[in-house]
Amino acid sequence: MLTTSKYIMHGNSSRCAFCNRAFRSREGYVEFWRASNGEHFCSEFCADDAEEARFCNQHAASLSGAYGHPFSGSLGW
Secondary structure: OEEEEOHHHHOOOOEOOOOOOEOEEEOOEEEEEEOOOOOEEOOHHHHHHHHHHHHHHHHHHHHHHHHOOOOOOOOOO
């Protein structure tokens, strides 16, 4: 969801949680995308990429926990 705010300009983070770029400013307001978890992003693309990266990390962690480390030999390799 695209959001504009003066609050974020005067204290809170003013950079994208994914790529660390500064948010765009328009007419004294900062524009950013806010994710459902409260993180702020410079664009919908960074918000999507962050969500995908989080999913991949969680999925990889659950797979390594379920099957053991791929190089441990637990799968018969």
